[in-house]
Amino acid sequence: MELFDVYPLYDVSPESAEGSYVTDNKGRKYLDLYGGHGVISIGHSHKDYVAALTSQLKKMGFYSNSIQNPLQETLAQKLGRLSQCEDYNLFLCNSGAEANENALKMASFATGKSKVIAFEKAFHGRTSAAVAATDNPKINAPLNSQHEVVFLPLNDVASLEKELSKKDVAAVIIEGIQGVGGLNEGSTAFFQSLEKLCRQYGAILILDEIQSGYGRSGKFFSFQHHGIHPDIISMAKGMGNGFPVGGILISNHIEASYGLLGTTFGGNHLACVAAISVLDVIEKEQLMDNVNKVSSHFLERIKEIDQIRSVKGKGLMLGVTFDFPVAQLRKQLIFEEGIFTGGSADPNLLRILPPLSVETEEIDFFIDALKSVLKSINNSVKSN
Ligand SMILES: Cc1ncc(COP(=O)(O)O)c(C=O)c1O
Numbered sequence: 001m002e003l004f005d006v007y008p009l010y011d012v013s014p015e016s017a018e019g020s021y022v023t024d025n026k027g028r029k030y031l032d033l034y035g036g037h038g039v040i041s042i043g044h045s046h047k048d049y050v051a052a053l054t055s056q057l058k059k060m061g062f063y064s065n066s067i068q069n070p071l072q073e074t075l076a077q078k079l080g081r082l083s084q085c086e087d088y089n090l091f092l093c094n095s096g097a098e099a100n101e102n103a104l105k106m107a108s109f110a111t112g113k114s115k116v117i118a119f120e121k122a123f124h125g126r127t128s129a130a131v132a133a134t135d136n137p138k139i140n141a142p143l144n145s146q147h148e149v150v151f152l153p154l155n156d157v158a159s160l161e162k163e164l165s166k167k168d169v170a171a172v173i174i175e176g177i178q179g180v181g182g183l184n185e186g187s188t189a190f191f192q193s194l195e196k197l198c199r200q201y202g203a204i205l206i207l208d209e210i211q212s213g214y215g216r217s218g219k220f221f222s223f224q225h226h227g228i229h230p231d232i233i234s235m236a237k238g239m240g241n242g243f244p245v246g247g248i249l250i251s252n253h254i255e256a257s258y259g260l261l262g263t264t265f266g267g268n269h270l271a272c273v274a275a276i277s278v279l280d281v282i283e284k285e286q287l288m289d290n291v292n293k294v295s296s297h298f299l300e301r302i303k304e305i306d307q308i309r310s311v312k313g314k315g316l317m318l319g320v321t322f323d324f325p326v327a328q329l330r331k332q333l334i335f336e337e338g339i340f341t342g343g344s345a346d347p348n349l350l351r352i353l354p355p356l357s358v359e360t361e362e363i364d365f366f367i368d369a370l371k372s373v374l375k376s377i378n379n380s381v382k383s384n
Contacts, residue, residue: 017045057270075267108171115169119153209223309323
């Protein structure tokens, strides 16, 4: 049997990893400034995380949501405290798309409505309602397109109010900082108007923090830079440092009832231990402080490179734009310099999503490598 061929792959086979580095099957070490798509939060194979998961697996890997699982409560309490979101309730699932699917479903239950407002260039995942709220017709099948979704420009309060004032909107879903779309984000004034207008017209505000959450922006959730209080917050990626776990935080004013949401695997013992371990390490190693420190260092050092047009994003969720497509640059960074970076829907943007534990020396190594690759690209343009 062959694999269903949906992923364009780089010819690299990582076999082991530690901290900010992965090592391939030929023994070559790479600096990981991509974190497996923003997933690695506390660093690859962190020793506390490995020990916690190994010990749990020896005791029990899985049981369903039909029994008491105190690990879920421990996770909810730690998460509430560290994120300062204690007036929410936690529902656990397995991925980012599933988190948003449940968030949209809850908004629809809570309002009795079905229309969704999303934003241009949004990416919310590939399940039915989540992909319908994703601004990419190529990945929407006819089945998904039956959802009623309106895409609006970011930072356009007038068009938002016009749509919300029809009073038929269940939810507005927005990324704290757009990931796949290319690091665009709402201004503080826009987020504050969004919150106010959602309240005024009875729509549920869903903050997709799947990529921008868990400390990546320098605050636990990126919406906390804007002083707002969403109704539902979706999480995944950094939450399990590679163990598949996602979840939604649902504001106290939205009521639960038995059977309303559910999943077989969500919140299983291993997933909870992975997520608890991530929170413990974020706290113990003060990783949010590290994000702010390393981010400032990055922003300072990147100024040394004149070819850069702009730097977007916050914390360690950054995008560096050039006036040429970065596909070749990314390849050279991997194969010549041993550095993984990310791409996005914007072909000219290089995405930086390192583990939150990345060190300033590792950023220095990247800056020197970037200078050297840019020089070689420049030389080859001149000689052609
Ligand atoms: C902002 C955002 N939402 C949702 C998702 C979907 O998450 P998953 O791939 O875990 O389903 C992603 C994945 O890249 C994302 O970046």
